[in-house]
Amino acid sequence: MPNSIGQSRPVIEVDHVCFTYRGRPAPTLENITLTVNPGDRVGLLGPNGSGKSTLINCMIGALTPSRGSITIDGVSPRAAARKGRIASVTQRCQAELSFPLSVRQVVAMPQNNRLPLWKRPEPHTRDRIDHALTLTGADAFADDPIGALSGGQLQRALIARALATDPAVLILDEPLVGVDPIGQEHFARMIDSIHCAEAAERDPDRALAIVIVSHDLRAIAATCDRVLCLARTIHEHASPGGLTPEVLAEIFTHDVAGIAPHHPDCGCHNESARHERA
Amino acid sequence: MHGPSETLLQHASLTWAIVTGVLVALQCALLSVLVVLKRMAFIGQGVSHAALGGIGVAAILGVTQGPLYFAIVGAACVTAALLVGWLRDRRAISSDTAIGIVLVGSMSLGVVLLQLASQRSADGPAAQAGHEWEALLFGSLSDVGLFDAAIAGALLLVTVALAMRFGRAILFWAFDERASRAFGAPAGAAQAGLMIALAATIVASMKLVGVILTTALLVLPGACALRLSRRLPVVLAASMITALLSLTAGLAAATLLLIPVGGAVVLALVACYALTWPLPRLIPTVPADPPSRPETPTPDTPTPERTSP
Numbered sequence: 001m002p003n004s005i006g007q008s009r010p011v012i013e014v015d016h017v018c019f020t021y022r023g024r025p026a027p028t029l030e031n032i033t034l035t036v037n038p039g040d041r042v043g044l045l046g047p048n049g050s051g052k053s054t055l056i057n058c059m060i061g062a063l064t065p066s067r068g069s070i071t072i073d074g075v076s077p078r079a080a081a082r083k084g085r086i087a088s089v090t091q092r093c094q095a096e097l098s099f100p101l102s103v104r105q106v107v108a109m110p111q112n113n114r115l116p117l118w119k120r121p122e123p124h125t126r127d128r129i130d131h132a133l134t135l136t137g138a139d140a141f142a143d144d145p146i147g148a149l150s151g152g153q154l155q156r157a158l159i160a161r162a163l164a165t166d167p168a169v170l171i172l173d174e175p176l177v178g179v180d181p182i183g184q185e186h187f188a189r190m191i192d193s194i195h196c197a198e199a200a201e202r203d204p205d206r207a208l209a210i211v212i213v214s215h216d217l218r219a220i221a222a223t224c225d226r227v228l229c230l231a232r233t234i235h236e237h238a239s240p241g242g243l244t245p246e247v248l249a250e251i252f253t254h255d256v257a258g259i260a261p262h263h264p265d266c267g268c269h270n271e272s273a274r275h276e277r278a
Numbered sequence: 279m280h281g282p283s284e285t286l287l288q289h290a291s292l293t294w295a296i297v298t299g300v301l302v303a304l305q306c307a308l309l310s311v312l313v314v315l316k317r318m319a320f321i322g323q324g325v326s327h328a329a330l331g332g333i334g335v336a337a338i339l340g341v342t343q344g345p346l347y348f349a350i351v352g353a354a355c356v357t358a359a360l361l362v363g364w365l366r367d368r369r370a371i372s373s374d375t376a377i378g379i380v381l382v383g384s385m386s387l388g389v390v391l392l393q394l395a396s397q398r399s400a401d402g403p404a405a406q407a408g409h410e411w412e413a414l415l416f417g418s419l420s421d422v423g424l425f426d427a428a429i430a431g432a433l434l435l436v437t438v439a440l441a442m443r444f445g446r447a448i449l450f451w452a453f454d455e456r457a458s459r460a461f462g463a464p465a466g467a468a469q470a471g472l473m474i475a476l477a478a479t480i481v482a483s484m485k486l487v488g489v490i491l492t493t494a495l496l497v498l499p500g501a502c503a504l505r506l507s508r509r510l511p512v513v514l515a516a517s518m519i520t521a522l523l524s525l526t527a528g529l530a531a532a533t534l535l536l537i538p539v540g541g542a543v544v545l546a547l548v549a550c551y552a553l554t555w556p557l558p559r560l561i562p563t564v565p566a567d568p569p570s571r572p573e574t575p576t577p578d579t580p581t582p583e584r585t586s587p
Contacts, residue, residue: 060460082462095454099315100508106453110461113450117442145508165461 008205009074011168012036012059017068019054028054030232032068036169039199039207041191043220043240046230052213055230056173060088073168080168084110087162091174093154097147104142107133107161132164135194152183156190163194169209176219188222292533294427295419295486299525299543301430302483303495305437307521309479310500311513312472316452321362322496324377324384325473326480326489328358331384333414334391348429348481355477358384363473417488417540419532430482437475444471449510491540495521498547505554520550 012035019029028051036042046052057063058070061077072080080086087110095106108129112121133139136156141149149157155175162170176184191210198208214220220227221240229235313322332354341347358380365376413421441448444467450458451468458465476496483492503516528543535542 061462062459078462080462081460084461088460090456090460093454094456096315096317096452099453100504100510100513101453105510109446109450109453110457110463113447113458113461113463115446117445161457 008038010035010037010071011040011073011209012211013069013071014055014059015069015071017055017058017065017070019051019058019063019065021054027066028232029058029065032230032234034228034234034236036209036211038168038205038209040209040211040226041195041224042209042211043224043227044211044213044230045215045217045220045227046213047215050215050231052215052230053173056088056171056213059171060086084165085168086171087165087167087169088171088173089155089158089162089175091177093158095146097154099146101146102143103138103146103149103157103160104129104133106146106157107138107142107164110161110165128166129160129164132160135163135197136160136190151178152186155187159190159194167208168206169211171211171213173213174215174219175212176214176216184218184222187219191223291420291422292529294424295422295539296529298422298427298430298482298486299529300522301427301434302479302486303499303521303525304518305430305434305479306483306492306495307499307503307517308437308441308514309476310496310498310521311503311510311517312448312452312500313476313496314500314504318476319493319497320374320377321359322476322480323493324362324381325355325359325477326484326492327381327388328354328384329480329484329489330388330414331358331391332388334388334395337395338391340395344425351484352477352481354384355480356474359473359477360470363469412538413485413488415488415490415540416538417484417486417491419486419529419539422486426485433478433482436478440471440475444468448472486539487543488538488540491544494544494547498544498551499524502547502551502554505551505557520547524550 014032014034017029017032018027020027032051032055044052044055054063058065059072059077061081070077073085075083075085077086108121108125111125111129115121130139133142136159138153138156138160141153141157146154146157159170159172176187179187191212195208195210202208210223212220212223217240225239227236227240313319329351332351335354336342336347336350339350341350362373362376362380365371365379366373369376371379412418444464447458447464448468448471450461450463451465452472455465455469458468479496480489480492483495487495499517499521500513502520503513506516507513524543524546527546527549528539531537531542531546532539
């Protein structure tokens with residue numbers, strides 16, 4: 001809802017979040033503060049072990065921060081997940097693809113899962129599902145079994161499943177791992193068309209925000225106009241263009257080594273990066 | 279050979295065996311599809327062995343039949359099912375290990391308690407225990423009466439009610455557990471609901487088919503049905519038909535040939551599965567471990583060009 005001066009409420013507000021896994025001496029996330037507004041296309045860039053997945057899990061309510069708070073569309077992450085305000089697509093699909101279900105049935109699942117069997121889904125739900133299938137191009141194989149899809153088709157079906165819940169923010173975790181340049185181009189075009197279509201249909205203060213999480217700058221540069229670098233702490237850059245190799249080397253080598261956080265400009269050099277589970 | 283009263287008794291027992299068998303077969307068949315798809319066959323084995331633990335507890339308390347007996351055995355099964363889930367979630371132990379622990383623990387408890395109870399019993403513990411063991415493990419036609427049929431009917435109603443109210447949530451959880459949590463679905467309740475339904479099914483089928491062979495009823499009908507269709511409602515119907523056919527054949531063989539009913543029913547189920555074998559695979563083969571990430575996706579269906587309005 002816009003406030004009195006017409007500014008829209010941020011769709012993700014992370015406020016000084018820290019997270020330490022039980023049994024680990026050092027925090028995985030330290031003092032993370034970031035904001036994502038409606039309509040943003042944000043890339044979350046970080047090497048393995050930087051805390052990307054931990055931060056995403058905090059945002060969807062799977063983990064609770066040790067300190068700080070996260071608000072998704074004005075409510076807690078768990079409430080946002082229940083209301084369908086935040087939707088995510090993970091890197092690895094852990095579904096049992098041998099289930100006798102069509103793509104359409106899988107896309108419809110998050111929407112309908114609280115309905116008793118004797119109730120039919122409402123028309124606007126079915127429209128939303130059809131719309132999500134069309135936006136991702138998954139309508140071409142909507143009636144195929146979920147287990148019969150190629151990798152690219154499965155990704156599109158899972159993105160359609162996320163979109164069908166009409167979320168305020170869509171999070172894609174490492175969407176381009178193992179994808180060749182042609183596939184990457186297709187992906188970038190799909191994200192672009194989704195973003196444009198949603199922007200056209202929604203009010204500006206309710207526009208879909210997209211967050212792409214990756215360790216690969218190419219994935220982010222093609223699809224995002226704002227980049228956040230995560231290496232246990234957050235550094236923001238206005239655009240992917242600002243991330244020169246020198247800047248990247250400093251950010252990624254610096255904080256991932258696991259020593260006490262310095263100001264990024266202090267110029268310290270570190271030993272080899274210590275891998276912490278992200 | 280047999281007096282009229284004995285023949286009548288056999289007839290009545292057989293009637294109740296058939297009624298109970300039908301109810302049990304329907305319930306197992308419904309769950310069987312989910313058990314096969316979610317690779318829970320071992321869980322079924324574990325929970326059914328937990329029934330033995332419950333029987334042992336009941337025996338020590340001097341309870342061998344009636345509502346209290348079912349309550350104790352049911353509680354043991356539910357406890358085992360929930361314990362497996364708890365070990366998996368809270369202690370991050372794999373399902374296999376958790377079930378393995380619960381299975382052998384509860385079965386051993388049952389064995390020890392039954393032996394202790396029979397030692398205390400006044401009438402011929404050894405012979406009685408032998409008959410008891412065979413009935414416990416492999417089922418018995420003659421022990422089944424009105425009460426067992428009533429229990430089976432009630433538990434079937436509970437299972438159907440759970441399925442009608444929470445079927446979609448359970449399906450979502452079963453298909454993609456991680457996503458069901460991420461999308462705010464009641465994943466914990468779905469898992470608990472399924473485990474309770476599983477425990478109830480095992481309790482209902484225990485007397486007729488026996489502990490060891492209940493697992494077969496939870497696996498084979500679903501396995502057959504999944505070879506016959508790729509649409510879930512058809513799969514569920516096919517599973518129930520397979521279970522009913524096998525039950526009929528098994529009961530007939532058990533009555534005529536005087537062989538254990540559990541063994542007869544399971545052999546009939548295996549025969550059904552063998553009959554489906556020549557059919558072409560309807561559902562595409564999926565590797566046992568899902569691919570970590572899809573390989574290079576082929577641009578088989580180009581994303582349609584969209585112009586912003």
